[in-house]
Amino acid sequence: MINQEMMRLGNHRSVIRDIFEYGNQRAKIVGRENIFDFSLGNPNVPAPPKVTETLERLAKTDPVALHGYTSAQGSEVCRKAMADDLNRRFGTSYRPENFYMTCGAAASLMITLRALVASACDEVIVFAPYFPEYKMWIESCAGAKCVVIPAQIKDFQIDFATLEARMNENTKALLINSPNNPCGVIYSEETILRLSELLEKKSAQYGHPIYLISDEPYREIVFGGEKVRFIAPAYRNTVVCYSFSKSLSMPGERIGYILVPDCVDNAADVYAAVCGAGRSLGYVCAPSMFQAVAAECVGLTSDISIYETNRKLLLDGLRSFGYTCVAPGGAFYLFPRALEADAGAFCERAKQYDLLLVPGDGFGTPGHFRLAYCVQTETITRALPLFKKLAEDYGV
């Protein structure tokens, strides 16, 4: 009698959340310090001090203005700060009117998908490995078909032959995520240019724009001299979905934005559809106080040197124990191959050492597992001998 699909979604938590909850239960038995929880992308590096300072200062200001509704698209001050930040860093010329503030990355994506998807025939392409909720959002809420391009295992760049073969007149959008969750890989300059060329060609061929939805919560978390290319200028029909969850270490506060550049075909219509989709989904406005925080702290990041230390420790350690792993250029995830074909069985076996890992199957990439290393460095140094034992168990 009630909505069975919603009930199923509620009863079957995401695999990641399941493992996270298992860790919470297990911590009660063996102690939090003995759980090596690499399951959740919940940053363990504090927000920049300026976030705290800004909160304290704002709290002393007029509460009516501070906590009141903003316009549905976000306060003018906040949207101007978003534009200024990107313009300064990337030489763009965005205006406040290009931005729509949201309740975080999930909201950014849901609103964008709902704005763009017009019929059940529409297809949205995602690239494995991909964030598991993508498929659910595309199918369950936006009502489109989700087309998965299998992973190019050797480097996690795009398998263009397969991509081109899977595109057709119903292709409405591609959803990309670089730096990537779960593998940390950044799309190369070559990948982005080739993608842009292909999308221009196919848009012309099919006679309608193919949108590139760029999910960029890890844009600022980049290591070792890697330069993250800002994707929007490379392809004109790009809609950017951003979140401050990871860059400012405040994932619980639900603040992000959608950027619809002027160069998008029928940009005013797309922006209006974004506003309409936000309204239709019950997003009245993004949280007011954190709009003000984001306006002041945009461009800052948490101390990502901690992630860089963690990444090196883990990558070097795992490789020395015989694990195979593509080196990630950003985010805070590793996505090594599991030591047996069934990554689920591998992750179960890892639990014997209280190593909490997420099988790659949910990310559309069996035979791999995800490690979220946004943890204390000490957690990694103490976990490494356990990864070694685990490899030895497999005779590696």
Add this chain to the structure above:
Amino acid sequence: MINQEMMRLGNHRSVIRDIFEYGNQRAKIVGRENIFDFSLGNPNVPAPPKVTETLERLAKTDPVALHGYTSAQGSEVCRKAMADDLNRRFGTSYRPENFYMTCGAAASLMITLRALVASACDEVIVFAPYFPEYKMWIESCAGAKCVVIPAQIKDFQIDFATLEARMNENTKALLINSPNNPCGVIYSEETILRLSELLEKKSAQYGHPIYLISDEPYREIVFGGEKVRFIAPAYRNTVVCYSFSKSLSMPGERIGYILVPDCVDNAADVYAAVCGAGRSLGYVCAPSMFQAVAAECVGLTSDISIYETNRKLLLDGLRSFGYTCVAPGGAFYLFPRALEADAGAFCERAKQYDLLLVPGDGFGTPGHFRLAYCVQTETITRALPLFKKLAEDYGV
């Protein structure tokens, strides 16, 4: 090519927002102090001091814990505080597991509607006058049919004869809002009991539960010894949608909850569907810091004596000038009859005096207009002579 319905929703702002934006533009010309903006339910009474104190104190705590993800249903501490508050005030025995924290009232309603509505044949009944977005949420996002019961103009209680006539086997839920936006009326004890009896009878007749969705953002804003009956215990299949926007004067912060009591038929399934709907709509969790604020400040209200003063001034004044108005028991709205049949034309005419009023048509009740009196009392004392002139223009 993009979603035309979303574009239409984005281009056609709600009437209320339109008038609010008109006021902002007009204020630039004649000065903010000369605009008598009664359009928006944006409380002009500050949040209780404890909200500010709590924010300042929380800002000094561990940012990783403060700003991190909570469970999708909300932190245990917060949900326990919600249960304790209702149990203390209403003698109920709710548990934290009955609560799902949300990003405000709109999110509470959207998630509940999406959890309950299972097919396009499902009907959700609303009672005029109703909040204009109800119809859009029911139709556009939940995908059900919205059935409107016309207003019982004399007292804005329920027209039971019409309600009973409009119910049928497809009736999935009734959506009520007491104290009411836009008329401020509180459902009487008699109305609630009669409604409960009717719903029990009809649920038995149709062989399935009819849910009562009780939208209660104004539950704590009640005047002059009126007692607001907590509706959930009166009818077992009630799902409560709450928001702190109005009670704590923080509408921009997007924090509220859904309560699914144990006595709801298949309560565990309904709760699971609520979790699934939240996930499907991209609501990852309610804002973390304001979950903590809500946990500490639940049960408090802003200084509602200001609203009570405003209400008396306006109601007495308008009546003395010849306006007809049902006396509201709560919220911060008046819903008088317009002085001509076309409320839109009446509100246009009021603009000559910079009185910004909202026509009742969008609330499903033509011939009336809404006044949101959550403004400075001085705004009302200065506006009253203008209302008098307006009545005189009509020869009243």
